[in-house]
Amino acid sequence: MGILQRGFTTETSFSNVNAKNGFFANAHGLEVRTSSIDYDSSSRDVDLPYHKVNHFKITNNTSLDLGNHTFHLDLGYQNNNREEHSEPIPHGYMPTPPDSKERAFNKNTYTLNVKDVFKPNAKHDVVVGLNMEYQDNNIGGWGGFLIPEYTRFTVGAFGYDQFEINKNLHLQAGIRYDFGVVDTHSYFDWYPSTRNNDDNTTSNIYLQRSQDKTLNFGSTSASVGLSYLRNKTTYKINIGKSFRMPLSNELASDGGVNYHMYRYEKGNLDLDPEASYQLDMEVDYSAKKFSVALSPFVNFFDNYIYLNPTSSYYETLQIYEYTQAKVFRVGGELSASSTVLKNVTLNASAEYVYSRQTSGPKKNFTLPFSPPLSGRLSANYQFKDLLFFNSPQLSAELKVAGAQNEIVPPEQITAGYQVLNMAFVSKLNTSKNSLPIEMRLKLNNVFHTKYFDHTSFYRLIDVPEAGRNISLSLTIPF
Template sequence: MRLNLVLLLLVANSVVFAQSSLSGQVIDIAGEPLIGATVIIHELEKGMITDLNGQFRFDNLRKASYHLHISYVGYEAITVAANANGGDPITVILEPTSLELSEIVVESNHYKTGPKEHTLAMEIIDMEYLKKNRKGTLVNSLEDLPGVNAINTGVGISKPVIRGMSFNRVIVNDKGVKQEGQQWGTDHGLEIDMFEPGRVEVVKGPSSLMYGSDGLGGVLNVFPPSLPDPGTHRGSLQSIYKTNNQSISTSSSLEGNINDKVYRVRFSTQDFGDYRVPASSFTYNNFNLPLYDNQLKNTAGNERNVTAMVGLKKNWGYTTLTVSNFHQQAGFFVGAIGIPRSYQLTPDGDSRNIDLPMQEINHFKVISNSNLLLGKNWLELDLGYQNNYRQEQSNPHAHGKGPRPEGTQAHALRLQTYSLNARYFIKLSDRHSRIVGLQGQQQLNSRGGFEFLLPEYTSASIGAFVFEELSFKNKLTTTAGLRFDYANRNINSFSEPIYSDETTIERYYQRNGNINADFYNFSGAVGVSFYPNKLFNAKWNLGTSFKVPTAAELSMNGIHHGTFRHEVGDSTLTSERGLQADLSLSYQKSNISLVISPFVSVFNDFIYLAPTAQFSSSLDPDAFPEGGQVFQYRQNDAFYAGGELAAEYHPLEEIHLRLAYEYVYNYNLDTKLPLPFTPPASIYSELDYEVSINRVSWIEGVNIGVNYKKVMDQNRVDRNERNTPGYNLLGASVGCEFNFNRFKPDLYFSAQNLLNEAYFNHLSRYRLLNLPEQGRNFVISLNIPFAIK
């Protein structure tokens, strides 16, 4: 990493380039200057606000093409391409809007285009939205967006679902590097500090062209806040309290810019106790078991997360180095491993105690991000190293006739990942641009513990792509691209000794054999975005996608206690191929927005985890005496379809109405049955009212809101999968922003599951235990920003 940073600085400073300027004026539709509008150069992450005449000027720029983001409260944000050549000033006209997300929309980092030119459906979420919707994890904060769901394991553990796809079908990129942990597991969360993101891009639809294997369902791109301007130091103190499990979360951050040398540090904590459900008992395997004080014993946990960044911002671009560590301890409900017993559920007198069974996760990351101006083109380079160490602790139990295991470490999985992402952006003309990209990854996985689930393996992949974008008369943008990928899976065999008594090994049971498999894939995509005027935008995208089998899908063979099943891989799995089409139609005025996004996909050799009628004891009674339903990785041809509808309306400037609907339909073309783990259809509605309090100078505004979510029955399930009834959730919120001169804190109160409804989440693994989700929860959130200039 250090060598990379030195080389980049040498290249950037080895030649003296001609300097130029870029200037302009920001006005409204009446021609009046907008004072204090924000203007940011995307490639340099440099910004300023307009003066009393609405004017801005950037000096000492290298001659090149830049993208400017211009925003102002109450006006629609836009992206403008401009050349720094010392020419005439540009004029930017902003139109008024009452739609909050329209005020902050910026271009995608990866596609280098504004929202109207995107050919894929995409939502860009800013820090304000994340602050108002924090629910314990980053993924839960996004699940009210249409097409986005979460797979939950109690509180504090969740993973994203986009358009019904999850696990290794959704890519999460943190600062340009794919987040790599043990994401194949239902009970494995996303190891990202929920306070860290400054912006999240939710890309829906086939994304294999730009991101590679696993980008079938969609992509979450997570970015930090923008870098501060020279001479600026700022930070924040944040705290969240939740009543249901007495959760206390804090985060402190400080960042600054000293003569173009930038830094950022953040430290976050989270401590939570056993959470409550609206039930006093639950039924499992015909046993009725008690829940004392409505609590799920041993669901407490804690997090300690730290991030530090240093870097440089110059007229040739910027380069940063970020080091972070995510550490979490979380208990598993004591009835979650093996067959629950009443005596295990008796309270221990401490709702914050973390006892066995439990998991401990440490995720260490080093990420280098550079954006360099080479000539008149831009090179983005992301390098990453990740060390994910996952331990699961549980009481050892008798394994057949052999010796009883020592210690409590059931699993110790360590995954190390090295990543390289390079993208070269070429501006061929004012209407024609090209992206040439290269991606590479190397993984090493080791295992330990008295349980076996996943063998040791190494994995390597490399991919190259070219992406073309062509615009016509500011009304039509077309895109097309091709990609080639190679991947290798080298998996070690593992054999388990079977004992005839306490000391004698009778034979060996082979959990998996040696596997050394190569995979080659070509993929392509074409897209169109048509925007004849400012009101209407139509997007269409057609792409081929692929998914390389993971090591877990090829070789897993063991009882996964955390998910109540025995999971078995298949060494004969081949690459999955898909043809995916995506359409988005949007209509937007100053006070109304309507977006309809249908999609349809056909997959050959679709890889999925299927429930079977077998139990593990039938595979080998000596190796698996405990039992457990067998889930087998399989391949079948499949059909996916569905869509989202999102509407926003401001009948008055103070009133905000939002409606979101989502539906996913899938079908196994071989078995003639639905695919498992499919989220049900849902409708989310929200009403906000902004109250102006003119008589109190230190209160800037109060926001009052109510929300309602209706989730339909899920009766379209796979064979041996359980139906889930629908439910209704009611919530409410009150937010207040204060202004004490330069001190501007904000305070939010919210209520989740206000009616304390007992309901089952179809995607929750606790659904198999007939355990309802979290009950009524009141949340208090305080944010105290500060700045020194």
């Protein structure tokens, strides 16, 4: 809902998404043979263990045109409420819990973005602005945590200018400063554990899993680039420095098993902000019936943050630790499109990224979860309108991925694969006085190919990607 007037617009949106999904009981660490739940009674019920999520969001976007200046104001609030439930059984020193709520996670996020777009003269397009965000994360349950309670505040100010050197040549330049504060809170087990003392005695103590700590981060980012148009070809080149604060899970994850990813994650409070220096280019040729684009890049990270797999295990799950290393990356994407017949369009694309750690314990290795060389080839056929089908279109896409032999031990090598997907898309005219319904029918993995995605967390437990499946979606405007 909103207001639209001359020189002023404001729009407010609301959304609420609720979901309940089950976990694999064995991957969750439960012994199915001793459980009172009949897991085989139905293939469609959702028994313990499971998790449920409710995400509520309100956003407001406002624009005010004052002639030479146009102001944009974006406000937002999000609440993410998530719970994990499991059978309350004793484990180690932990007695039988009082209920099934193993973990609770409630995060409130408040955002403010404001910017001013103006033209000081005919040659310049300038944007200046400010971004602010505040997060408040609370936890509960008897099963520890993935991320402890924390608050996070970030603020960033930026300026951007596009300068027209001549009709076909433009210079873009921008600068930004970011500052952030992360405040993590301490957490102790709710039950005592027995520990051996140096004098051969024992003590019952409540183990501390996280600590109170305040971390401050700040840095400047900048970029400069050129774009040049010659006939039907556009050339672009950019060079810049970027900055990223460590996320809360990268800093403070510890004390809990991530059942979604089938691994045990440990954060690192000593992480520094991530800094990257990048050079990227793009050449784009576009004609009436044919287009092709090439976009290579190269960048170097002083302290790239990543999740490092170790050879240690916790309760049968592999331990991953957030760490940093100097990293060199180079890669790019090549894409092409052609209209071979009036109603037939062909598209092709390929992408590849080469990564190499140049410091740290995994020096000369790639990065974990690095994607292999991959490509897509698709064909689209546009039919004439038929009955109540408006602009019906049939498409087929072949996805090809090479083998990934570049791994970080103890990762496993993943074989290449080829998968064919098909789709039928159309608008449905149900009546003259209503907007058309958008229909999308998909047939994925047509040949029921068994394959593994190297970047998927299911790869860790040797679960292949989905076999042949059909989906139908309808978008009904009102």
